[in-house]
Amino acid sequence: MSVAVVRAAPAFFNVGGIGGQSGGNFFEMDDDMLDADSPFISFMSGRGGGPSAFRSQSFTAGSPHMTKKSAQKQDPAIEHELFVTLEEVLKGTVKKMKITKKVIGADGRSRKEDKVLTINVKPGWKAGTKITFQREGDQNPNTVPADIVFIIKDKPHPLFKREGADIKYTAKITLREALCGCLVKVPTLTGEKLNLRLNEIIKPQMVRRIPNQGLPYPKDTSKRGDLLVTFDIQFPNTLTDETKQILWDCLP
Numbered sequence: 001m002s003v004a005v006v007r008a009a010p011a012f013f014n015v016g017g018i019g020g021q022s023g024g025n026f027f028e029m030d031d032d033m034l035d036a037d038s039p040f041i042s043f044m045s046g047r048g049g050g051p052s053a054f055r056s057q058s059f060t061a062g063s064p065h066m067t068k069k070s071a072q073k074q075d076p077a078i079e080h081e082l083f084v085t086l087e088e089v090l091k092g093t094v095k096k097m098k099i100t101k102k103v104i105g106a107d108g109r110s111r112k113e114d115k116v117l118t119i120n121v122k123p124g125w126k127a128g129t130k131i132t133f134q135r136e137g138d139q140n141p142n143t144v145p146a147d148i149v150f151i152i153k154d155k156p157h158p159l160f161k162r163e164g165a166d167i168k169y170t171a172k173i174t175l176r177e178a179l180c181g182c183l184v185k186v187p188t189l190t191g192e193k194l195n196l197r198l199n200e201i202i203k204p205q206m207v208r209r210i211p212n213q214g215l216p217y218p219k220d221t222s223k224r225g226d227l228l229v230t231f232d233i234q235f236p237n238t239l240t241d242e243t244k245q246i247l248w249d250c251l252p
Contacts, residue, residue, distance in 0.1 A: 075137055075146035082131075083155040084121055086162060089215055090189050095119040099148070102138040110139070119150055124165065124216035127154045159187055165225030166214045171196075172232045178202040186229055188213050194227075202231050 082095060096118055103113045119131050129152040137146030160167040171184045179201055185193045194210060207228050214225025239247070 072142065072144050074135075074144035075140070077132075077147040077149050078137055079149045079151055081153045082119065082121075082150040083153050084125070085155045086157050086160055086167065086215065087189055088121060089125060089154070089162075090123065092123040093121045095121060095150075097150075099136065101136065101145075102140075104139045104141065117148065121152065122218070123221045124218040125152050126164075126218060127152055127162075160189070162215070163228070165217050166228055167225070168228040168230060170230045170232050172234055173198075173202065174234050175236060178231065178233045184229070186210065186227065188227065189215075196229060202233065204231075204233060206231060 084093065084095075096116055098114060098116050100112050100114050102110050104110050115136070117133055117136065131150045131152075133148040133150075135145040136148040139145050154162055160169055162168075167189070169186060171186065173182060173184065177198070181197075181199045184196045184198060186196050187193055194213070196208060196210070198208075207230055210227040210229065212224045213227035217223050217225070
């Protein structure tokens with residue numbers, strides 16, 4: 001399975017089949033985009049998805065109904081990565097994906113049908129979490145339609161890096177600030193800035209922990225991880241001889 005991203009708004013994902021089988025398309029929808037003229041996802045029942053590389057939680061959407069057709073061989077699941085921001089993981093969000101799939105009518109003829117799949121992303125969901133829409137792939141006479149599987153993936157953030165329920169932020173400070181202390185303004189996922197007073201000497205690899213400013217725990221969303229602050233100490237490029245002598249005399 002290959003995924004090509006066209007860098008335009010809105011994002012359009014093209015998922016191709018392998019082994020000569022047909023592929024399909026995925027399209028993320030906003031509420032005001034759900035009309036007949038909107039771009040859409042075309043799911044085909046080809047061998048579009050391999051096994052997931054994630055060990056994850058799974059959630060199933062769709063009918064639990066079992067029929068005689070369930071004894072038939074099912075087409076391979078169609079998997080698609082669903083990117084979410086850390087802000088969306090903090091509060092939860094709703095993603096809507098419009099699909100077009102092949103269905104077989106009572107007269108035995110196939111036709112195209114549009115459908116909107118709604119994904120309720122819960123606070124704290126981890127990358128690798130799977131949401132399965134059972135048998136939402138193309139309908140074919142001799143097989144059970146494929147499951148449509150969305151796999152949660154963290155969208156890269158410009159400020160933070162996720163580590164489980166914790167998030168990490170790297171603050172840049174000068175060598176003088178590292179030695180003499182300073183006040184660092186630390187951004188948060190909610191947009192506010194926290195004052196972090198540094199009074200001790202900051203050494204490389206040192207971490208300061210700000211409690212309850214991380215992401216919710218999936219099993220208990222009333223609790224949050226921490227915000228971990230690391231430091232990138234900026235050394236001067238040059239020093240005068242006089243400054244070197246002062247440092248030599250002052251430093252142990």
